[in-house]
Amino acid sequence: MTDTPAARGAATLPFDALSADCPSRSVVDRLTSRWGVLVLAALRRGRVMRFSELRRTVEGVSEKMLAQTLQGLEREGLVHREARPVVPPHVEYTLTPSGEEAAVLVIGLVSWAEANTEAIVRARASYDGRRTA
Amino acid sequence: MTDTPAARGAATLPFDALSADCPSRSVVDRLTSRWGVLVLAALRRGRVMRFSELRRTVEGVSEKMLAQTLQGLEREGLVHREARPVVPPHVEYTLTPSGEEAAVLVIGLVSWAEANTEAIVRARASYDGRRTA
DNA sequence: CGGGATCCTCTATGATACTG
DNA sequence: CAGTATCATAGAGGATCCCG
Numbered sequence: 001m002t003d004t005p006a007a008r009g010a011a012t013l014p015f016d017a018l019s020a021d022c023p024s025r026s027v028v029d030r031l032t033s034r035w036g037v038l039v040l041a042a043l044r045r046g047r048v049m050r051f052s053e054l055r056r057t058v059e060g061v062s063e064k065m066l067a068q069t070l071q072g073l074e075r076e077g078l079v080h081r082e083a084r085p086v087v088p089p090h091v092e093y094t095l096t097p098s099g100e101e102a103a104v105l106v107i108g109l110v111s112w113a114e115a116n117t118e119a120i121v122r123a124r125a126s127y128d129g130r131r132t133a
Numbered sequence: 134m135t136d137t138p139a140a141r142g143a144a145t146l147p148f149d150a151l152s153a154d155c156p157s158r159s160v161v162d163r164l165t166s167r168w169g170v171l172v173l174a175a176l177r178r179g180r181v182m183r184f185s186e187l188r189r190t191v192e193g194v195s196e197k198m199l200a201q202t203l204q205g206l207e208r209e210g211l212v213h214r215e216a217r218p219v220v221p222p223h224v225e226y227t228l229t230p231s232g233e234e235a236a237v238l239v240i241g242l243v244s245w246a247e248a249n250t251e252a253i254v255r256a257r258a259s260y261d262g263r264r265t266a
Numbered sequence: 267c268g269g270g271a272t273c274c275t276c277t278a279t280g281a282t283a284c285t286g
Numbered sequence: 287c288a289g290t291a292t293c294a295t296a297g298a299g300g301a302t303c304c305c306g
Contacts, residue, residue: 015174017246017247018191022247023250027247028242032165032242034165041151042148050287050288058151062281064279064289065278068279076256077255077256077259083288087287091287091288098252106242108241109161109238109242110157110161112235113157113164117156117157119210120160120209124208126210128208195301197300200268201298201299220306221268221306223267224268
């Protein structure tokens, strides 16, 4: 049997993302980007947040990365940007319906990670111990 | 009221990962690392795979990054490595129970991304059109 | 076959300063 | 306030060769 990626993809593999050329990979990359994950989590469930509010909520993010991340998510149609033409500027960010869906999944991951952090820290210590010994 | 990350975390925020010092962030970072996601997806549901098998399945990954990713996942206790002392070497990788849990969530994300790739590509085009115009 | 060791190239990320 | 522009750097990621 031919075992090309295409053949496997159509026949048995539900995950095209495993193939190099699938555009879904770039989507996954953005969803799972360092700050993308945290911004989606911060905007969950219809929250409306301003730029500086996000800046404070997502601790450690720089202005530059926050702006860049928000633009990326907006481009993917996951985040909606509402700019009110006043001075000083007033800009609000929310998740789009699509963004809400993605956020649910991302938050699932984050929650799991938090629930299992202790176990993982223990696993790390064990692994490191074995290697050092 | 004191507004330390710890205080907020306990009181109102379900997501400690939003605070900079929470160890869960490093867990999230690894789970969502570029190749980590794809390796977890490839090893889903009790699959047993050898190194070169993974190398072929996760298209585009280099030997170095695959080795590095597998070691990272093994360290977190998500992947089990079984090396049989024969020549030529025979090494098998599987998910641990913990890894299976994480994989389910990661695959959820990947699947969503694949299902929504078209919509996202359209959103991109729309966004780019608006900016260029 | 399954890596380890090296060297090299980018890109992601940050710090800082400036602006409408 | 909400960014943009610039400069600088660590680390991700890749190519290649080597070994048990």
